[in-house]
Amino acid sequence: MNELAVGTRVSHPVYGEGIIARSHLTIYEIFFERGGKSEMSKYNEDLEVVEVPADAAPRTGLSLEEIEEAITFVMDKYQGITHVVKMADKWKGGMLDMKPANPELQSKEVPMEAFFHKIVMLRDRLRVLEQNINSHPKLDDEDRIHLQQYISRAYGSLTTFNVLFADKKDYFKGQGK
Known part of the structure; x- marks a missing residue:
C-alpha cells in the first residue's frame, strides 16, 4: 500500500x-x-x-520527529552501537547454579549464555550512562567527575565477571592504574 x-x-x-x-x-x-x-x-x-x-x-x-523516533527505536533496540561481545568457549552450554543457604529453599539454574547476555547489557548501559553524563548540558565538570567515579567503581565491582569474556578488550576495568 x-x-x-x-x-x-x-x-x-x-x-x-x-x-x-x-x-x-x-x-x-x-x-x-x-x-x-x-x-x-x-x-x-x-x-x-x-x-x-x-x-x-x-x-x-x-x-524531523519521525527521524528522531527511528533513531530512538534503533538505539533502544541495540542499546547503542556496540560490537559483538563473545563469551569464553569454556562457559558455552554451562549453567549458573545458585543455591540458597537454607536447604529447604529451591535453587535456581540460569543458562550461562543468558547470564552473560545480562552482564554485557549491564556493561553497555553503564557506557551509555557514562556518555549521557559526559554530554549533559546542566552538569558542571565537578558533577561529571563525581558521577564518573561511581561508574568507575561499578566497573570495578564487576571485574569478577571478566572470566566470562573471550577477549580481554571486553573486560570490565575499575579505577586501577
Missing part, C-alpha cells in the same frame, strides 16, 4: 470506516467509527482506501 495522507478515509473489516488522523514512520493513527482511536501498521493488509482527500499532496521524505 502506498503512503496514505492524513484525512484519507479507510475501511477495516473489524473496526469499520475510519479517518487517518496522523501518519508516523511505520503506523497510522486512525479514528474508527466502531473501534475509536487505533494505531495500525502502514503495512496492514486489512486496510482498504475508501476516499482520498482532494487536497492530499503526496508525502515525501521524513519529518
Whole structure:
C-alpha cells in the first residue's frame, strides 16, 4: 500500500470506516467509527482506501520527529552501537547454579549464555550512562567527575565477571592504574 495522507478515509473489516488522523514512520493513527482511536501498521493488509482527500499532496521524505523516533527505536533496540561481545568457549552450554543457604529453599539454574547476555547489557548501559553524563548540558565538570567515579567503581565491582569474556578488550576495568 502506498503512503496514505492524513484525512484519507479507510475501511477495516473489524473496526469499520475510519479517518487517518496522523501518519508516523511505520503506523497510522486512525479514528474508527466502531473501534475509536487505533494505531495500525502502514503495512496492514486489512486496510482498504475508501476516499482520498482532494487536497492530499503526496508525502515525501521524513519529518524531523519521525527521524528522531527511528533513531530512538534503533538505539533502544541495540542499546547503542556496540560490537559483538563473545563469551569464553569454556562457559558455552554451562549453567549458573545458585543455591540458597537454607536447604529447604529451591535453587535456581540460569543458562550461562543468558547470564552473560545480562552482564554485557549491564556493561553497555553503564557506557551509555557514562556518555549521557559526559554530554549533559546542566552538569558542571565537578558533577561529571563525581558521577564518573561511581561508574568507575561499578566497573570495578564487576571485574569478577571478566572470566566470562573471550577477549580481554571486553573486560570490565575499575579505577586501577
